[in-house]
Amino acid sequence: MKISLNWLNQYVKINLPPDKLAVKLTNAGLEVESIEYLGEKYKNFVIGKVLGVPKHPNADKLTVCDVDIVAQNLKIVCGAPNVAVGQHVVVGLVGATIPKNQHDPEGKPFTLTKAKIRGVESNGMICSEYELDIGEDKDGIYILGNDTQIGQAFADFLGLNDVVFEVGITPNRPDCLSHIGIAREVAALLKKQLMVPSIKFKEDKELVSKNASVVIKDSNNCPRYSARVIKNIKIGPSPKWLQNRLSAVGIRPINNVVDVTNYVLMETGHPLHAFDYDKLESHTIIVRTASDGEYFTTLDEKGRELKENTLLICDAEKPVAIAGVMGGLNSEISESTQNILIESAYFNPSNIRRSSKYIGLNTNASQRFERGADPNITVYALDRCTQLISKIAGGKILKGVLDVYPKKFKPVKIKVRLSKVNSILGTNLSSEEVKSLLGRIGIQLKNILKKKDKDSVLLYEVPTFRPDIEREIDVIEEVARLYGYDRIETKTTSYIKFSSQTPKIEFNDELRQWLAGRGFNEVITNSLLSQEVASLTSENVVILKNPLSREMNAMRTSLIPSMLEIVRNNINRQEKNLNLFEIGRVYFSVDETEMSTLVTGYSEEERLILVKCGQSDFLNWSVHERKSDIFDIKGVIEDIFLKILLDKYKFIPYHATKALVDSAISIEIQNIEVGYLGKINDEILKKYSIEQDVYVAELSVDRLKQLYQSDKKYKSLPTFPSVIRDLAFVVEANISFAELSETIKSLGGGLVKSVELFDLYTGNQIDKNKKSFAFTIKFLSEEKTLTDEEVEVVIEKIINGMNSKHGAEIRK
C-alpha cells in the first residue's frame, strides 16, 4: 500500500528523515518495500520571470533572456519563438535533468551543464511542455499564469514535494490499510500524539428519515449499515490538493464526490460508496443476498452472473451494488447527479471474500472488508465524508444518520497472564511495562484480576479496529512487537532432550556422494510436465486443476522425460558427453481401496535415474575413443549394489514393454523389481530431437532402502593364498556369459571364488558361428594352501564339464 508522508504528517508530527522512518516501520512489522521521492524528477527546476529578451549577438533566431528566479538573475540563451518579457516560465537550472530531449528521436533525458551557445554563456534552460514531460507541445516554451510565485520550486508548484512509501501490509493488519492506521503506529513508535480530524458541519432541517430508508434482510452478513443523504450538490473536478493526495497514493481522480469517498477510504481505511439518490427506486436501500444466476452490471461496465449468498445492496426494485466489492452502473454518480446517498457499512469478512473470489474482482473496498473493517467507525467515516463533500461540492446535508446496527460489536476483553508473556518471550517484563506498551496502540488495561508480581493476571480491552487480536497470544505478540524484537535476549544456550533417533547419514546422501565421485553430475529437474508425456510411463497420472500451462499440467510418473530435456539442452550447447543423475520423486494416483497412503488416493515414490551418452570416458592422449553403451550403465549399477552390500541381484533381459527404452534389462533383488535399464528408444529420441544414443537406468530408491543392509559386518580375510588361472573357451554364439560362469562356479565345488571375463573374441581365428570367452578364475580354499595338482584336478573337471554341458572347447 502507498503511504504519503505529507498526508501522514496531518495526523502525527514526524521529526525523522524518510529513510529513518522507514526503518522504524519495518522493524515494527510494517515492511517498507520502497521509498519514492516524488519531487526528484523536478529537482533544480524553478519558476522564473522573463525580464528582458535581447537578441543573441551571433544568431538571429536566438535571444539571451534575462530571467529572475528571486535568488538571482540568470542569462539564458533561448530559441523559442514565443518567449516575451513578463512571462512566468519554468527554468531548468544547471544540474537539472531535462526529462525529455526535443532534439533526440527517442526523447532521452539529458543533464544541463553551463554551456556557451554561439559564444554566449547560458546558465540554464527555459523549458517546453514536452521537455518537462507534462505535455506534447514542443513548439514553444511552457508559459505559466502570472499568479504563480516566482522562485518557487516547480515540484512544489505541481504538488510533488511528497515522499511515498510502499508498505507491505500483512493480511492480519487491516487497521494499517489507511493513513490514520499507519499514523497510529508511528505515534506509538515515536511516542507522539495521534491527531484524528475533528468533524463539524451544519445539517439542514429536512430529516433524512423522511427522505430515505434502510432495511437489512441479512444481518449476519451485514451487521451494520449507515447512510446519509446530501442534496443539491454540484459535481465537478476536485480541488488540486485533493487530486494531489490521491495521485500520490496511486488513485486516479474522477470527480469531487467519488474522490472524497476515496480520500476518506485512504484516510480512515473504511470503504464508502456514493449512490445517485434519484436513481434509487423509492429512495430505499435493501441489503439482501442474491439468488443463483442473478445478473448485474458493475461500475466497470461488465455484466456479472451472481451466485447465491452474494450480498447485494438493492433499492426497492433492483440491485445497485455488490456489497463491499463494487457499485453498479445503474446508480453511478454522473455529471448530472444532484442528490446523493452515501453508504458506510460493515460486512462479514468471509462473505465479501467469497463474493470477490467468485466474481474475480479484488478492489480497495473488498480488500479491507475481507480482512476485517471496524464496525464502530462507520458513522465517523460517513461524517468525515459528508463534511468534505459539503465543503467541496456544496449541497445541504439532511438531518440525521440512517444507522441500522441491530447487534453491537463490543471491544474484546482478554485475560493476560504476565507469567505467560515472559515465558513465551523469554523476557522479564513487569505489568507496568506491559501496560505502557499496550496503551500506546489503544489496548487498555481494564482490570487487574490478580496482583501478585510475576504471576499477575491482567484484563485488557482491545479496540474494534484490531480484529486480529482475540487471544492472549495475540496480545503477547503486540507486547513483543512494541518492546522490540531486537531487545529480546538472543539466548545461545538451550536445554535439549536427547533425540530418540540420531540422524544417520541418509541413504540418499550416501548415494549422491558416491555417484558424484564416480563422475556423475547431479541435476534437479521440474516435476511438472504435460499429461501426454506423463501418460507414456503410467496410466495413473496425477493432473493439476489449475496448471500454469498445458506443458505443465501433470505430475511426472518417470524421471526419464525431464532428464531427456536436460540431455537435449546440453547437446544443443555442444555438451555431448554426459554422465547425469537425479534423485527425485514420481507421483501416481492410486485406488484408495487397494493402497493406503498418507494422502488418500495418491502415492509418491523416490527414484534414482542415471544417464550416460557420448564418449564412455574422458579422452586422453593414450586412450582411444569408445562410445558409451548399455554395459557402462550396467557396470555402475553393479558397483552401486556392491557398495550398498546388495549381492542377490538379477538382471533379466526382456523385450521392451516399457514405452521409453529398447534392449531393456529388468533389475530384481530377492525377486522384487527395483528398476530397469536400457537404451532410450529411437522414436522418443526423435521426439526430443536427440541425435545420439542415450543409455539410462531408473531405480526405486524407496525399494533399495528397504532391501539394502545398513549394518555392515566385517568378514574375516582368507588365511591361505589363492591360485589364479586363465582359461579360454570357444562356444556356439548363442551361449551366454551368465550360463558359462554359472557352470564354472558350480563345477568348482566351492573352490572357485570368482570368475571374471577378461576377453570376448569373435573373428578370423575361430569358427564363424562361435565366440571365445577368456576367464580369469580365482581358486581358494578356506582350509589349506592349494597345490598345483589340486588346482589342475579342478581345472580338468571344469574343462570336461564345460565341454559336455555347453560343447565348449578349450582354446590354446
Place this chain on the structure above:
Amino acid sequence: MKEKIEELKKLTEVEIANCKSLTDLESFRIKYLARKGSIAELFDTLKNVSPEERPVVGKALNELRSNTQRLFDERKVLLEMSVNVETKIVDLTLPGRRRWIGSLHPITQTLNEIKNIFFRMGFDVVFGPEIEDDYHNFEALNFPPDHPARDMQDTFFISENVLLRTHTSPVQIRVMETQKPPVRVIVPGRVYRNEAISARSYCLFHQVEGLYIDEGVTFSELKGTLVAFAKQFYSSSIKFRFRPSFFPFTEPSAEMDITCFLCSGKGCRVCKQSGWLEILGCGMVDPNVYKFVGYDSEKLSGYAFGMGIERITMLRYGIDDIRILFDNDVRFLKQF
C-alpha cells in the same frame, strides 16, 4: 636341437639390446615371436625329436619362448616410457590421465550444509508428501477457509481438497500427529507455487522447515538458535535483525535479516539498497496449531522456522536468475 635353442637364446639377448625404437621392436617380434617366427619354427620340428627326448626339449623350447617374450615386454615398456631411449627425455608437460569428475547440484550442497548445522544442534530430519491435503497444508496450520492469508501462497490444486504443498510446514502437523513431544526436527523438501516462471520465481523450489516443541521454549531461544545457525552458515561476523511479520501458524512471527554480505550493509541492487537480506521466516508455534494435533498449549511451547534453499543458494554463489538452477547446464553444474 638343443644347440639351436641355445643359439637362439643368445641371439635374442643381443638383438633386443639393439632395438632402439618401437619399429625395431616390432621387427624383433616378427622375427622371433610371431606365428611364423623362428621359435614357432622350432616348435614345428619338435615332432621329429625322439619321444624320449621330447619332454626335455619341449621344456627348453617353452623356456626360450617365455624368456624371449619377457625380453620383448620389458623392452617395450622401456621404449614406451620415453620418447627417446638414447636421451631418456620424458615429456612431462603431457597432460595427466584424468577422469570425469562428478558434482552435486548446488541446491543439494546448500541443503547439506544447512542439515549438518542443525544436526549438530540435535535436530532430526523428517520428510512428508508433496501431494498434500488442504487440512495439513492450510487448515491445521491455522489458515481458516475463506481467510485472506491463503492468498499469500498461490496454490496448484489437484482436487478441491488435494493440492501440491505450498510449503514444508504441513510436515510439522504430520510429525506432531505421530510423535509425542519433545519434537526437534528439520524438514527439507520440494514445494510448489502457482506463479509465472521468471528470473525471480519458479513453479517449484525447496525449503527447509524447522520445528522445536518442548516445555519452556522461548522466543529468546528461537533467536539464539537461528543466530547460531546464521553465524555458522554465513559468517561469524554478520549482524542480524528480527522484525515482526505474519504467518498464520506462528505467533509472535518474525522475519530474520542479516547484513547484506554483497555490499557489507552499505546498500546494493541485491538488497534493494536496504543493506539487509531476508533469509528466513520464523515464530513461536500458534496455540491453535496445538489444538489440531492434540498437544497441550498450556504445558508446551515451541518455535518453527523455514527458509528457501534456492534463495540462499543464489545469494551465496551470486546467481541472479533462478531458472539457471533448473536448467542443469553441465558447464554450470561442473562449477560446483
